[in-house]
Structures are given as C-alpha cells and as structure tokens.
Amino acid sequence: MGYKLSSKLPDVGTTIFTKMSKMANENNAINLSQGFPDFEVAPELVELVNYYMKKGVNQYAPMPGVPSLCSAIASMVDNTRNIKINSETEITITSGATEAIYNIITATIKKGDEVVLFDPAYDCYDPAIRLNGGVPVHIKLRQPDFSIDWNVVKQQINPRTRMIMINTPHNPSGTTLSQQDLTTLEHLIKDTEILVLSDEVYEHIIFNDLSHESVLNYPNLKKRSAAVYSFGKTFHATGWKMGYIIAPDWWTHEIRKVHQFVTFCANTSVQHALADFITSPKNYEYVPLFYQEKRDYFANLVKTSKFDLINCTGTYFQLMSYKNVDELNHLGDQQAAEKLTKEYGLASIPISVFYSDGQDDKLLRFCFAKGNETLKKAAKILCKI
Numbered sequence: 074m075g076y077k078l079s080s081k082l083p084d085v086g087t088t089i090f091t092k093m094s095k096m097a098n099e100n101n102a103i104n105l106s107q108g109f110p111d112f113e114v115a116p117e118l119v120e121l122v123n124y125y126m127k128k129g130v131n132q133y134a135p136m137p138g139v140p141s142l143c144s145a146i147a148s149m150v151d152n153t154r155n156i157k158i159n160s161e162t163e164i165t166i167t168s169g170a171t172e173a174i175y176n177i178i179t180a181t182i183k184k185g186d187e188v189v190l191f192d193p194a195y196d197c198y199d200p201a202i203r204l205n206g207g208v209p210v211h212i213k214l215r216q217p218d219f220s221i222d223w224n225v226v227k228q229q230i231n232p233r234t235r236m237i238m239i240n241t242p243h244n245p246s247g248t249t250l251s252q253q254d255l256t257t258l259e260h261l262i263k264d265t266e267i268l269v270l271s272d273e274v275y276e277h278i279i280f281n282d283l284s285h286e287s288v289l290n291y292p293n294l295k296k297r298s299a300a301v302y303s304f305g306k307t308f309h310a311t312g313w314k315m316g317y318i319i320a321p322d323w324w325t326h327e328i329r330k331v332h333q334f335v336t337f338c339a340n341t342s343v344q345h346a347l348a349d350f351i352t353s354p355k356n357y358e359y360v361p362l363f364y365q366e367k368r369d370y371f372a373n374l375v376k377t378s379k380f381d382l383i384n385c386t387g388t389y390f391q392l393m394s395y396k397n398v399d400e401l402n403h404l405g406d407q408q409a410a411e412k413l414t415k416e417y418g419l420a421s422i423p424i425s426v427f428y429s430d431g432q433d434d435k436l437l438r439f440c441f442a443k444g445n446e447t448l449k450k451a452a453k454i455l456c457k458i
C-alpha cells in the first residue's frame with residue numbers, strides 16, 4: 074500500500090530554472106537562463122578556503138556566524154554605507170540568501186498574517202510565506218518600468234499586514250528602487266507595526282553611478298527591517314550558498330532561533346576565508362563596473378536585433394521584449410523561451426513564471442554574467458531571428 078501526503082505546496086513544481094537549464098543541456102543550447110556567473114571565483118579567495126580547510130577549521134561554526142566574519146561585514150557596511158552595525162547582535166550568517174529569507178519569514182509570520190510582495194517576484198518568497206500560514210498579497214509592479222505604485226500599496230495595507238518585502242536591485246526586471254521609493258515606504262508604514270524584509274542580494278551589482286538604496290540608510294526603516302545579502306552574487310560563488318542578514322537585535326534574536334534549527338550554522342572554513350577576503354575593499358569595489366561593462370557589451374551586440382531591451386540599472390539580468398519579433402510574438406513567453414532554446418540554441422527565462430497570476434508581457438530574461446565569447450554567440454543568435 075502506498076503512502077499519501079497532502080502537499081503543503083500543491084501548486085509548486087520543478088522550478089523554471091531547473092527546467093530551462095535541463096532544456097538547454099538537452100539541446101546543447103547556450104544557457105543564459107539560470108542566474109549564475111561563469112567566471113572563476115578569485116584565486117585568492119579559493120586559496121583562503123583551502124588554507125582554512127587544511128588548517129583544520131572544519132567543525133561547526135558559532136551559530137550566529139564566525140565573529141571575524143561578522144566584524145568584517147560590519148566594517149564593510151561602514152565603509153560602503155557609513156552605517157554602524159553591531160556585529161554581535163545584528164548580523165547572522167546563513168547558508169545563502171534563500172535560507173535568510175526563509176528564517177526571517179518563519180520567525181515573523183503567523184497564521185493569517187498578510188505579507189505584501191511585488192510581482193514579478195523572486196520565486197522563494199511566496200512559498201515561504203504560505204508554509205508559515207501567512208497570506209501573500211501580490212501587487213504588480215507598473216509597466217513598462219517595473220516601478221512600485223505606492224498608492225496601491227497604501228490601499229492594501231490593513232491591520233493584518235505584517236510585512237512588506239522589497240527587492241532592489243530587482244530580479245527579474247533589472248530595475249532599482251530610488252530614494253523616493255524608500256522615503257515613501259518609510260512614510261507609509263510610520264504609524265503601523267509593519268516590518269520590512271529587504272532583499273538586497275545584488276547590492277554591488279548596480280550601474281550608471283547609482284547608489285544602492287538600502288533600508289539600512291533610512292533610520293526609520295532600519296529599525297524595523299531585516300536586510301538580506303548573498304556572497305554568492307558578489308563573489309561569483311553561487312554554489313557556496315553563503316549569505317547574511319542584518320536586522321535589529323530584537324528581531325535578530327528571533328531569526329536566530331529559526332536559523333539554529335534550519336541549518337544551525339553556515340560553512341565554517343568559507344566564513345573564515347570570506348572574513349579575510351572582504352577586509353580588502355578592492356575585492357568588492359570593482360564589481361559594479363565589471364558588470365556594467367558586461368551589460369553594455371551584451372546590449373551593444375544585440376542592438377541590431379528585433380528584440381527590445383528593458384532599461385537595466387542593476388543585477389546581471391537583461392530583460393528583452395519579443396513583441397517585434399515575428400517568429401516569436403504569436404507565442405506565450407514560456408513557449409517562446411522553449412522555441413528559442415530548442416530551435417535557435419539559446420536558453421532564457423520567461424517572466425510570466427514570476428507572476429502569481431502568470432501575467433505574460435512577452436518578456437524574456439537573459440543572464441549576462443557570462444564570458445564575452447558566450448555573450449557574443451548568444452547575441453549572434455538573437456540578431457539572426
């Protein structure tokens with residue numbers, strides 16, 4: 074007799090990233106779908122990990138994080154944002170931003186609590202809310218610039234609203250929030266008990282000399298926000314799954330209770346290595362320009378194609394509309410992505426999967442965190458269609 078399980082997430086299947094990467098492999102297609110860089114991690118960082126492993130730093134780390142890494146993060150935040158963070162009580166090291174987000178939501182959201190999030194939204198947000206009995210309230214970003222309509226947010230706020238989730242720079246759109254967005258949010262929740270989860274994993278991947286608008290820079294937001302970061306994005310090491318949370322001490326205290334029983338601690342030797350590595354600002358200060366050059370290189374190569382580029386001010390994703398591409402524009406975005414992979418040899422991600430209602434604006438997401446040769450081949454395909 075077989076066992077039966079009543080699924081807690083009946084509508085969740087294999088993620089689009091797995092699906093498109095598999096399709097790319099099967100069709101020997103260039104893979105600009107999943108968001109991972111194909112450059113090497115800095116040799117110095119690899120050597121540091123190696124050094125600590127060989128030195129025998131291989132057992133459990135302290136639950137909140139290795140103290141030298143927490144201090145190095147506090148110094149980095151001070152250096153980049155001129156903000157003081159208490160490294161002992163306000164920083165928690167996690168196994169990637171995914172664990173960080175899960176911990177924050179689990180520590181905070183109770184049955185019936187509403188959480189506002191913006192579509193298109195990164196895919197781990199909604200399931201984490203629902204697994205905790207929360208109610209995701211999806212608000213659509215405005216088209217075509219993916220901006221937040223704060224009036225709509227205001228209308229949705231009610232006594233059950235417990236949290237608002239923001240993400241800047243934004244995956245999948247490649248857009249960024251402005252100073253005005255953050256001050257509007259600050260003002261909007263001033264007289265409420267609403268908390269903010271701010272996903273800032275692409276904080277260093279921001280262009281055109283824009284400054285990253287972190288919740289940490291707004292004192293009235295900082296005191297009620299948990300900000301999430303990922304070393305994987307900044308140091309081309311997504312597979313290491315290393316991230317961290319910065320949150321006020323009273324919230325950190327609760328978040329750590331969850332972290333304690335989800336993973337207990339993140340990888341010890343990698344934490345020690347990162348502590349040494351981020352002590353040199355040069356190891357992260359080059360990142361914005363490095364990716365801006367990638368963005369411009371790719372954009373320049375595809376400018377003669379029939380695809381229309383959506384303005385990208387951050388992340389390593391370029392959105393393109395295929396509304397003017399005759400070979401594809403009769404198709405929904407999932408079919409278009411499939412055709413592009415199978416018939417033309419280029420894998421991307423359809424944007425409708427990031428909408429809770431599957432809204433389809435005929436947009437595809439291309440990851441440009443790739444070597445120039447790969448980008449050149451991809452652009453050649455796009456220009457041929």
Ligand SMILES: Cc1ncc(COP(=O)(O)O)c(C=O)c1O
Nearest residue numbers: 169170171195244274303305316
């Ligand atoms: C917006 C956003 N948040 C969180 C994550 C998860 O980061 P990590 O790989 O560190 O878990 C990603 C990864 O793609 C992301 O794009």
